[in-house]
Amino acid sequence: MNWQEHEAFLTLAEELHFGRAADRLAVSRARVSQMIQVMERRIGAPLFERTSRRVTLTPLGTQLRDTLGPHHHGILAAVARAADNARGISGVLRVGFTHPLGAELLTSASALFRTRHPGCAVEIREVHLSDRFGPLRRDELDLVFLEFPAEEPDLIHGPVLLRNRKVLVLARTHRLADRDTVCADDLAGETLFFPGGLEDYFVDHHLPAHTASGHPIHRTMTMLYWQEVQLQIGAGNGVAVAAEQAEHYYPRPNLICLPFTDQPPVEYGLVWRASGLPAPGAAFADVLTEVVTPLLDGGGRPVAGHADLL
Missing domain, CATH: 3.40.190.10 (Periplasmic binding protein-like II)
Known part of the structure; x- marks a missing residue:
C-alpha cells in the first residue's frame, strides 16, 4: 500500500463522497476510485459500500480508518515539524x-x-x-x-x-435616536467619549474635533474602559464612535448604533x-x-x- 492510497482512503473515509474527495486530493474521481479498488483487492474485502446515492464505510473500512488514521497523521506531523524546524x-x-x-x-x-x-x-x-x-x-x-x-x-x-463602517453609539433617548443614519455635522455640540491613552494621530483620524462646517465637537478620553464609556452614554452625557455592529459584542438595551454616511471605515x-x-x-x-x-x-x-x- 503506497502513500497516495493511504491519503485517498482516509480522505474518502472522511468525505464519504468521491467528488469531494477528488477535489481535496486534486485528482479525478476515477483516480480515487482506482486507488480504492487497488486497496480492496490487496486487502481482499470491500472497504466501502457504494450505491447511487451514498458511500459508507464497511465494518472493515471503519476498523482500517481508526487504525491507520493516527499513524498517517503522525507521519504528516513529523514531516511538518522537520520542515518547520528547518525554516x-x-x-x-x-x-x-x-x-x-x-x-x-x-x-x-x-x-x-x-x-x-x-x-x-x-x-x-x-x-x-x-x-x-x-x-x-x-x-x-x-x-x-x-x-x-x-x-x-x-x-x-x-x-x-x-474594514468596518463607523457607527455612532448613543442612548435611545438621544435627540438623534430616531434617525436612520448620521454624519459628522450631527455631532456639533456633542460630547464625544472614547477610551483614554490613544495616540493623538489615531484620535484625529477617527474622531473629528470639528464638523465640516466648523462647529466644535467636544472630545474627552477620561475613561480607560468601554464599559465606563457605555455608562456615560446611557446616562445621556454624550455619545461615542465605534465600528459597525458594535452591539453584537457589547449589547446594552438602552443604547443604539447609527451608521455614519461620511466617515472612513475602521x-x-x-x-x-x-x-x-x-x-x-x-x-x-x-x-x-x-x-x-x-x-x-x-x-x-x-x-x-x-x-x-x-
Whole structure:
C-alpha cells in the first residue's frame, strides 16, 4: 500500500463522497476510485459500500480508518515539524488583539496554524487600547492585531485585513435616536467619549474635533474602559464612535448604533517590531489572511454575525 492510497482512503473515509474527495486530493474521481479498488483487492474485502446515492464505510473500512488514521497523521506531523524546524517555525508565537472580533479570528487562525505547524505553539492575549504598542516594545508579544492607523517609527504594520463602517453609539433617548443614519455635522455640540491613552494621530483620524462646517465637537478620553464609556452614554452625557455592529459584542438595551454616511471605515491589521518579523510570525500572518478573507463581504466588511469595536 503506497502513500497516495493511504491519503485517498482516509480522505474518502472522511468525505464519504468521491467528488469531494477528488477535489481535496486534486485528482479525478476515477483516480480515487482506482486507488480504492487497488486497496480492496490487496486487502481482499470491500472497504466501502457504494450505491447511487451514498458511500459508507464497511465494518472493515471503519476498523482500517481508526487504525491507520493516527499513524498517517503522525507521519504528516513529523514531516511538518522537520520542515518547520528547518525554516525556523518552532517554539512559541505570541499574538495580541485589541478588539473582540480579533480574538475570534486569532483563535480560528491559531487552530489552523497548529495543524500546519505542529512544532510551534501560539499564545493569544488581549492588549488594551491605552497601551496598544507597549507589549511589542517590551518584547511581550511578537504580533498585535489592532486598529489602524499605527504609524510608529519603531514598528511596522502589514496590509489592511478588515474594514468596518463607523457607527455612532448613543442612548435611545438621544435627540438623534430616531434617525436612520448620521454624519459628522450631527455631532456639533456633542460630547464625544472614547477610551483614554490613544495616540493623538489615531484620535484625529477617527474622531473629528470639528464638523465640516466648523462647529466644535467636544472630545474627552477620561475613561480607560468601554464599559465606563457605555455608562456615560446611557446616562445621556454624550455619545461615542465605534465600528459597525458594535452591539453584537457589547449589547446594552438602552443604547443604539447609527451608521455614519461620511466617515472612513475602521481598518485593522497586524503590527510588529521594525527589527523584523520571525518566521513563525510570517507564517501566522499568511494563515490569518486565509482565515479572514472568507469573512469579508463585497464591501470589505465582516459578514453579519461578526462585529468589533473601535
